[in-house]
Amino acid sequence: MAEKKHIVVFFMSTFQRNKDGYNEALNKYEGVETPCQHTNETALRYLFASEQGKIDGVYAFVSESVRSYCNENGSKNDKATFSDLQKFFEVCRKEEYVEYNDDHGEGQPVAIIEQESLKKIPEDGFFREIDVADDLGVEDAFLAASNMFDKINEDFLAVDGAENVTVHVDFTGGLRNAAMVMLAMVQMLKFSKAEIGKVTYVNFQHKKVQEASELLGMFSMISGAQEFYSFGSVKKIIDYFSKKEHSRNQQI
DSSP states (O other), rough: OOEEEEEEEEHHHHOOEEEEOOOOBBOOOOSSSSBOOOOOOHHHHHHHHTTTTOOEEEEEEEHHHSSSSSOOTOOOTTTEEEEEHHHHHHHOOOOEEEEEOSTTTTTTEOOOOOOOGGGGTTTTTTEEEEEEEETHHHHHHHHHHHHHHHHIIIIIIIOOOOOGGEEEOOOOOOSHHHHHHHHHHHHHHTTOOOEEEEEEETTTTTTTEEEHHHHHHHHHHHHHHHHHHHHHHHHHHHHHHHHHHHHHHHHO
């Protein structure tokens, strides 16, 4: 049996900024050992840890805002040569962070040793990008989803067999209509017989990474209802409730 491949797909967010440029504050999230600065970084560290670092590729929709140049501190002017994409690579490569243990901003550096593979993200062939416009329309959104599917298909599905590929999806970041793009892409992947793995969402208010696989399960149930109405088949509805029962049994 072929070895299972694991990949991650997300819509990249811009970095938070304050009046001086990048907001360099680190946030600690439940389920993620290392404090994080960026939303997608948080989900990636969560997924890398949950899969014991066994991630074979990372795919991102990258908007014009993420690619646009700024200064290395995040401020913008006509001399800027840096970008949020480069900043993202920087935070993924970090080897340590400073843990403050008092109110004076003093602390000791703490090594990051649990996810060495996250440093591979800037490498060609491991991190792959699909460009999207900031003003993404409906037709462009479908085209972006199709382009992402084609790239995943070329790199993994057609090579390893779709049934041997698990795709983890982070729904946290991106433009206002990012969810529409992601859902279209997920449906294409499901039709190809690829397995949809963990579906994550970073909850800022409660500072934790939530697994939102139930969201996609609801779409399967709705699709099953349509299938029953059109063809008298209850297969998708049975599959949906079987998965819910299996999940409930695992929690007991």
